Amino acid sequence: MNQLPIFLNLRDRPVILLGDGEAADAKRRLIARSGGICVGEDNHDARLAIVALEDEDEAIAAVARLKARGLIVNAVDRPALCDFTTPAIIDRDPVLIAIGTGGASAGLAKALRQRLEGLLPATLGDLARRLDAARDAIRQRWPGGAECRRAIDAALAPGGTLDPLSDHAADAVAVWIAGGGAGVSAGRYEIAIASPDPDELTLRQVRLLGSADLVLHPSDMPPAILARARADAAMRIDDEEDGAPEGVVVRLIWAPTAGSS
Template sequence: MIRSLPLLHRIAGTRVVVIGEGEMGEAKKRLVERAGGTPCSETEAHHAKLAFIALDDEREAMAAARRLSDKGLLVNVADRPELCDFTTPSILDRDPVLIAIGTSGASAGLAKQLRLRLERLLPQSLGALASKLETSREAMRARFPDGSDRRNALDGALVEGGILDPLNADSAKHVEQWLADADEPAGSQSIEIHLTSDDPEDLTLRQARLLGTVDNLLYEASVPVSILDRARADALRRELPFDEPLTGLTVILRRA
């Protein structure tokens, strides 16, 4: 079970309350401005939906959080996760790709160090690939009219070693070639997985990949939630027996 629901909130052109001075307050203002928002004072809270509070005094911070929450704002209080409606992750920026690493307020330092590790792994070209895929959206829809076929084709291209491997610095240059040469959609298919363990860490790489790309997930009642949660969150989930026709990739989970 996750502690927080990760969301990417668009604040460009909107006001965000920032209360606080000094290093912490300045950092929050930079964060807001970096995302295109406009830092404002508490007097303009009626124009805002979000607020950052960066005050050293705990009582002042609690009072400010209460006032702004009462006005309907979502509040972040620096260094006091118990007072936060939302927390700010450590951000890896490969515009338009954003990778947010959070710990639900447990340790900002840990999130930062994880981001620094990923910085070394992910090429700057990742943003170019994302932008190319964005501008090719209509071409992808024309090539793969069915949403499931389109998703599966893209998954196959983006896998490690695929023509659009995100870690390959030249992948953005290959989008047109992929669209021209991509295989015809495989159509609906059903794959059974017989689980030998209740531990999701024991899934094979292939099994994990299938769960991550599945359109429909059918499972025996005894399959643990920890395994089910490895599947796409928006996949159709139904407990066996299930007899209705399905399209796309269907994975059936059974206990061995």
């Protein structure tokens, strides 16, 4: 990962936009859609700027001026000048999915967005709102933080009670809370990796990695496999020592017929 994906709250905030034409109009619509206010270069309250100037020299000069003021700058179609890039967006309010390539190919990001649009149900935003409204009820049902996280992970897993890629009735969240379901229990689990290709992981293996609090692994385990674990999971080279913390501990080993190459 060579960029940090973040979501900015631009509601009623000024964003400098320089340029005219199709590219600038597209950015103007994007800023307005997110609640921001397009302003000119003379605005001194803005902290973000987008340069959509067609002339190369003018664009380079504008980026230099804005960066000298301490602004974070995007230069349309000039990734080398960008502090940030704008992704392709799938909007299922309040669910927002952003697809970026670091400026390498806007066309690829667009193609992925179009493909994923067909997979995500229109009711995905409703599911998010119902989960938000049920926060207190969820905490009461699963009072432990780790226990609660594992229950939610299980419900949202493929084929789970609240699988986000499926349509759900209006009372689906309430039914799930009433019925319970603890998800992956705390304990130690061992996964035998048969291939360095992460696409060959089984659904069970992906679920365990996605629930792990700690992942123990050999030193030659490919980063692509480790990347399937929770983003905030602790990682440690497996030294077979005791003292692992409580929670879900996943130990990765190579299957007898597999290797790291």
